[in-house]
Amino acid sequence: MSVTSASPDVRIAVSTAIFSVRTTDDGDQLMIPLVRRTREPFLGQWALPGGWLGGSEGLEDAAGRTLAETTALAPSWLEQLYTFGDIDRSPDARVVSVVYWALLRSDLVEAQRATAGAPENVEWFPVEALPELAFDHQHIIDYAVWRLRNKAGYSRIAAALLPDEFTLAELRGVYETVLGKRLDPSNFRRLLEGSEALVPTEAFRTGPHRPARLFQYNADIDLAELGPI
Amino acid sequence: MSVTSASPDVRIAVSTAIFSVRTTDDGDQLMIPLVRRTREPFLGQWALPGGWLGGSEGLEDAAGRTLAETTALAPSWLEQLYTFGDIDRSPDARVVSVVYWALLRSDLVEAQRATAGAPENVEWFPVEALPELAFDHQHIIDYAVWRLRNKAGYSRIAAALLPDEFTLAELRGVYETVLGKRLDPSNFRRLLEGSEALVPTEAFRTGPHRPARLFQYNADIDLAELGPI
DNA sequence: GCAAAAGTGTTGATCTTACACCCATGA
């Protein structure tokens, strides 16, 4: 009935797929930071940031630590994605990877990059143009992107990619980048204004056009319904 | 940057929340099998079926093994739920639990119970009336129930709880049990008939009323959209 | 015939989508 004993030869890693929307020459793009591996296996190839689970840290803490090591930033959203445990994921050892996905405010990413410079061995890539990846990380990223797009479709999660205050057009731009399709401005406005998710401020963003009202997230409303967890 | 070394003191368990709809004195109920613990900690208390992850089995294989040990049946649906890894989940050791949830065809459960009898130390409970549970298993079950209800709302997953052939009323009954609310028969019929998910057979179920056509799942359609995974 | 469940039709409410159109600003 019960299993005989524990298996000391299985190790636990925690990795995180970190998303941010960044402005490039090709317009805004959904991007993800990768780390160049400094040891075998897959030496020199790109991989998701991650590390071994410490004995005295929770899974989410480990993901947060990983994220801080990679970007020196705290995520505006962090959620477990999936746990990958096929026996042949890693050529040497048996590794079970608990993978998280995170959203980072794009303004903070830019600011941090400007002041501290890019961390060693870390580089941001558009999710549409990734290099060859170590392990099963391409598969993992595909799944994370699918989850992000899916969740963006039925929640206000994409607001976590923007600063505290933003215009509706900026928020719509984030959704368009994440979902990869154009949205009708007027319908987008109605949808958001009806949802209680945003609160209007008295500030406006000026530019070569009519000023646009700035909004904030409604802190009373969760960005995503996660259920009882 | 990178973490120093692996942590050999974290063990990996795989548990499964198994659902089936069973007919009781109180009508149909959503039920779940639990196992009485035969060792410390929580000796004598009820817990989710599970065991340690074997060094040469994948996560899903381990969940399937668990399930077979508990019910001697293969699930009609098996999906990863979540991985729980708080440092104080277990009083003694550090345990990370990869939890799956499963659906079992109710007819097979009844048949198996009738022929082989109930396995040792296993008992089915209605999810609405669970005993006191070991570890954080109450929390886990709450989450699994939420996921099942949620998924039932936007997919055809509940069909996995029924035999190959079933009437629309039987399928509706399953949905009503899972979701905990009544559904309009005519609207339910239209919804399902329009969805391509079911194929009508030429067989009918007779009774003290007009015979009802039997349906099968459409094998070409997935019971649930899971994305690229 | 009657009860009970199968199955059909209809209607109004609501949500989605497309798109026309006015408004406010910088240049």
Place this chain on the structure above:
DNA sequence: TCATGGGTGTAAGATCAACACTTTTGC
């Protein structure tokens, strides 16, 4: 005054919920 994006209005279409009604069986 013109270009640009901000913001409002509206109507067609799709979807959904409620419920009246007809059909087919066993008794």
